[in-house]
Amino acid sequence: MQFSLWLALVGAGTLISFTPGAGAIFTMSNSLNSGFRRSIWGILGQQLALVIHIVIVALGVGVLVSNSPLIFNIIRYAGAAYLVYLGIRQFLHKPDLDKEKVDDRRDEPALSMFQRGVWVNLLNPKAIVFFLAFMPQFIRPDQPLLQQYVVLTATVLAIDIMVMWFFFALAARSFQRFTHNEHGQKVLNRIFGCLFVAVGILLAVIH
Structure with a gap:
């Protein structure tokens, strides 16, 4: 990948990452509940989901999802429902000032945080469609594809x-x-809680 093209990728990727969404809300919630350092596990889970999305698009499955309203809507509504579920659970969570219980909440297993991060990003078919439109801008078919996909990812x-x-x-x-x-x-x-629910509803109603 040419350096100028890579710089364009960095600029576009930075703008996209700063766009508030379910991942950002999820990360902030984890940071509050489990601490700044441990929030990395949820972030890493989100990255695994992004890798899966990129692989799906690279294999061409993204075309099928974007062209099949039924498949797209099934995944879209599942993702929206999961975000609404997270929001309701957060909204109804009772305040707890008991130090031992607070410490327990902060000690949520890393695997649990990682898995929740995967689901937050994975159940978002718009990411597949986004990468379907985004990735071709930075891939040159006349050059080795694997190397380009590795650099992009x-x-x-x-x-x-x-x-x-x-x-x-x-x-x-x-x-x-x-x-x-x-x-x-x-x-x-x-x-x-309201932010999670709002993002879930937007995901369900915005096409």
Whole structure:
């Protein structure tokens, strides 16, 4: 991949990663509940989902999904339902100032956070359609394809990890002062719960 083309990829990938969405909300929620450092596990789960999306598009399955309203809608509504479920669970979560229970919540197994991250991004067929439109702009068919896909994937993942961890996860730390009392916890739970539900509804209704 030419350096100028790679720079364009970096610019486009950065703008895309900074666009608020389910992944950003999920990352901020994890940072609040489990801490900045441990939020990386959810972020890594999201990256695995992105790799799967890229592979799907590279293999041509993305064309099938984008051209089949039934398949697309099944995945779209499943993803929307999962986000709404996460939002309702967050909204109804009772404030808890018991230090031991708070520590338990902060000690959620890394695998659990990783799996939730995978599902948040995987159940988003729009990502497949997006990569279907995005990737061809940076792939040159007259050059070795595998090398180009590796560079594209590594670049997109590196950018997304940095933006999610060093921007959205860090941004959540500014809300931590609200977690020290019951009212603050309730407000944050309802805010993030509503955000999850809102993104889920948008995913379901916006075509």
